Amino acid sequence: SNDNGATWTNIGFSGGTHYGRSIVIDPNDSNTLYVALYNENVWKCTNAAAGSPSWTQLTTAPAIVEEMRFVETTIYAACGSSGIYRTTDGGTTWDSLNGSFIDTTQSMWQAVDGYVSGSNHIVFFGCDNGITPGSDGARSIVKVSIDNVGSIGYTDVSSTTANVDLTIPPEGRSWWYGTATSLEWYRVSSSFWLKSLSFLSLSNSLDCWTILSCQPPLPV
Structure with a gap:
């Protein structure tokens, strides 16, 4: 779409059944797209x-x-039960960042975000057993998951140089906000149980969520 979503044109994968999981645009070349199916x-x-x-x-x-x-020219990927990966050459090769401590037997890695800090990449990965930040290209990783919140999965992560926002799906019934420096987490909603998927906005006070009046249509 080039008219703010008013009309759409298919640009690939129209034959057969395909399930899109993620799409990223190369920040250095808007003609280059990567799609995970x-x-x-x-x-x-x-x-x-x-x-x-x-x-x-x-x-x-x-x-x-x-x-x-994307973090600069590197693509970081959360790859389900395969763990976490990156590519630095446009997708020709993919390097595993799992090391010896990333659980690929019971965890499903499904969220990633990151930013540049000096000469390092600070990258956050989310899975159903925790949320993990890594520095220096995610080679150095520590677990910063929330303690004692039950069995929940982290489906989205948004990070800046100061904060990390953690999105938990509606069935998780809680949303969290954290600081990247102190690794402390704060619950910003104690109960969400939505009958259908909704997009939400958060006020600056971190204590008031609003269901947006304009919602994308459900899949047909």
């Missing part, structure tokens, strides 16, 4: 503005990629 690796397009964009499957990527984020 469930159990189909990652696909790359370098001519997105063309009338008929072409796609190349990056078969060296993990089969399942739940979410991708």
Whole structure:
């Protein structure tokens, strides 16, 4: 869409059944897109503005990629039960960042965000057993999950140099806000049980959520 969503044009994957998990635009080249399809690796397009964009499957990527984020020219990826990965060469090769302590037997890694701090990348990964930040390209990682909140999954992470916002799905019934420096977390809503998916906004006081009046349509 080039008219703020009023109309849409299909640019790929129209045949068969495909389940899109994540899409990122190269911040250095708006014609280059990366799309993660469930159990189909990652696909790359370098001519997105063309009338008929072409796609190349990056078969060296993990089969399942739940979410991708660019930090400078590096793509970091949360890859379900495969753990966490990155690519520094446009998707040609993918490096595992799991080390010896990342749980890939019981955890589903599904959220990632990050930013630049000096010469380092500060990257946050979320899974159903916790949330983990890593510095220096995620080679150095510590767990900063919330204690004693029951069995919940972290489906989205948003980070800045000062704060980390953690989004828990409606069935988790709570939303959290944290500081990246002190690694302390604060519950900003104690109860959410939405019958349908909703987009929400948060006031500056961190204690008042509002269901937005304009919602995207549910899938058909």
